[in-house]
Amino acid sequence: MxxxxxxxxxxxxxxxxxxxxxxxxxxxxxxxxxxxxxxxxxxxxxxxxxxxxxxxxxxxxxxxxxxxxxxxxxxxxxxYLHLPLNMRRCFAYCAIFPNDYEIERDELIHWWIAEGLLDGKEGESRWNVGLKLFNELVSRSLLQESSSSESQFLMHDLVSDLAKLVAGATYFISGVFDLEGDQNNAFLARHASFISSEHIVQERFKIYHGMNGLRSFISLAKQPKYYGKSYLSEKVLGDLLSELKYLRVFSLCHYHIREVPNCIGKLRHLRCLNLSYTDIKTLPESIVALYYLKALMLRGCQNLIELPEAGEGDIELPSKLETMDSQNCINLEKHPSEIYTISSLQDLTVVGCPKLVSLSEIGLPPQLEFLRILECENMKQPAREWLTPLTSLRSLDIDGRAGRVGEEKDLVLPLPSSLLKLDISDMEKVERLSSNLPPSLQILWIFNCPKLRELPKAGLPPSLKDLRIRDCGILEKRCRKGTGSYWPLIREIPRVRLGDDEFKSIT
Incomplete structure (x- = not known):
């Protein structure tokens, strides 16, 4: 009770x-x-x-x-029966995950978007609609937080069974169902996952060749938290892609592949392409033909040197691109300037790219909503240049190496009134956070700023719900319960985490 x-x-x-x-x-x-x-x-x-x-x-x-x-x-x-219709469809999509698999929240939302499962109010981004829907599934205990990461979630075995029941034959997981029976119904599948192994041979992909109407092909690790790479020949991959002409989601992570077959450009319906943690050095020029591509995920592609430039004539980079993730592409030297002219770009991640000198000479698109720029130590372009135009920014993750913002005692950032989350880290010389925080700010995280001693003089916004301060010895001491001078200022924030200690609101 x-x-x-x-x-x-x-x-x-x-x-x-x-x-x-x-x-x-x-x-x-x-x-x-x-x-x-x-x-x-x-x-x-x-x-x-x-x-x-x-x-x-x-x-x-x-x-x-x-x-x-x-x-x-x-x-x-x-x-399940009391879920709204669009939430039922998103829940059923989770049938592609085997039991005990740790679901990455952001990846799943991108797949929902690519499959057209999210409808929002006019002016509301599909990402925000997806995040609200995901949180609703969590609040109903159909998804539950993983103990390993705040961004990963699990489904109870009984809930997973329910998802597979309502999804029926349109969802397929390799190695889970009866192979002979599945072979006969393969043409019914619309969404499929593939459980990877060390070496992938042609025979393992045979059943997928009969799934001519497949819209999602997602490779998953054999076991949760297993990140060993699998070996896959270019021919086997090319033969698979040639058969699956109607894909909207193609995710192939943690593979020893050096080249992406040029035939990928024929997947004209593709919305989400994830090649993270592969050995690719570049992408084929045919990728510019993916007109409907919304999300390009290249996280951890450490051999990636460059991205394709726009070709001559009518060929341009995907004009509907909304998300670009190049985290830990340590050899990537530049982004094509065409990326920053895409009017739909909303989410940009540039993390761990030490050879990147600047984001773009023409500046970032003003409609950008989510920006993560970390561990880019050679970037000399002042942060004020690329932050000032971003009037629609909702989330900003930035460290002291981005435009050398952490080299001054006063941290002054041009923060838009739309900002909901601010995450600052590795500001080793900063003593004061002088930027006035937007009244709409809900999340403020401050990590590894050892000399930081002062919060903004204007105080913290009343909308703040989550304050986290770690490895900031002086500031942590000033915020401690009952003893710090900032405690009266933060005591009513719903969630406060200082170092390893967490406090809940006393109201």
């Missing part, structure tokens, strides 16, 4: 809603002592205080259906 009350009402008891207590007890009784069932139903009723809604859950006919030992829990069926 305590667990149910906490997740349904955000309280420890029914004192504020006595009319719901009897209904709550009856619902909990039907869960037969299973915490997952209790949490899931409580998430369904989260902050709904109408007795009629609670009575509707209690009187559902699903409770009366006969249940086999291997069947899905009625509580989980109820939770």
């Amino acid at each position: 305590t667990l149910f009350t906490f997740h349904a009402l955000g309280a420890r008891n029914f004192d504020d809603h006595p009319d719901l207590e009897v209904l709550g007890k009856k619902i909990v009784d039907k869960c037969r002592g299973l915490p997952l069932a209790v949490k899931t139903l409580a998430g369904l009723l989260s902050f709904k205080v109408s007795p009629r809604e609670w009575q509707g859950i209690l009187n559902s006919k699903i409770w009366d259906l006969p249940q086999e030992s291997h069947d899905i829990l009625p509580a989980l069926k109820l939770s």
Whole structure:
């Protein structure tokens, strides 16, 4: 009952809603002592205080259906049936993950976007719609946080079984289903994952060649947290891509591949291309023909030297590109200037690119919403030059090496009023955070700024929900509970983490 009350009402008891207590007890009784069932139903009723809604859950006919030992829990069926339609489709997409697989939140949202599963209000980005939907699945306990990372999530085995049940034959996981039966129904598959191994031979891809209508092909590690690379010949990869002409999502990470077959340019429907942690040195020129490409992920491609420039005539870089991730591309010397003229670009990650001297002579696109620029020690371009035009920025991660912003005692950054998250790190000489923080700011993280002693004189914005300070000895001391001079300023922030200590709001 305590667990149910906490997740349904955000309280420890029914004192504020006595009319719901009897209904709550009856619902909990039907869960037969299973915490997952209790949490899931409580998430369904989260902050709904109408007795009629609670009575509707209690009187559902699903409770009366006969249940086999291997069947899905009625509580989980109820939770799924009460999801909005677009949320059902996004939940069913999770059927591509095997049990116990750690799901990367940002990757999954990119796949939802590429598959056209997210519809938002006019003016609202699909990324924000996806993030809200993902958080809703977490709040309903259909996804749960992993203990290894804040960005990774798991599905309980029973929830995973539910996803596979509702997804049906349109989803396929290699090595999970009966191969002979799947061979006959391969043409029905629209979304498939492939469990990698050290060496990939043609035979392992044979079943995928019959999936002519496949829209997602996603390679997954054999085991969670396994990052060894797999060997795959260019011919085997080329033969696969030649068969899958309608792909929208193609993700092939942690592979020993040096070249991407030129035929990838024929995947005209492709929206998301992820080649992270491969050995590629460059991308084929044919990639400029991917007109609908929205996300290009090249994280950890340490041999990557350059990206293709726009060709002559009518060929240009993908004009609908929204996300570009070149994290830890340590040999990448420059980005093509055409990237920064793309009017749809919203998310740019430039991390661990020591040879990069500047972002762009023409500046960053003003509509950019998410920017991460870290560990680029040779970048001499002043941060003010590329930050000032970014009037729509919602999230900024920056360290002292980006434009040498950490070499002054006063940290002054032109922060737009739209900013929701600010993450600053490795500012070894900075003593004062002099920039006035936007009133809309919700997240402020400050890491490894050992000399930092002062927060902005204007104070912290009232909207701040998450403050984290680590490896900032002087500032941490001034913020400590009961003793620091800044404690009265931060004591009512919902979440405060100082070093390894975390404090919750006292209000």
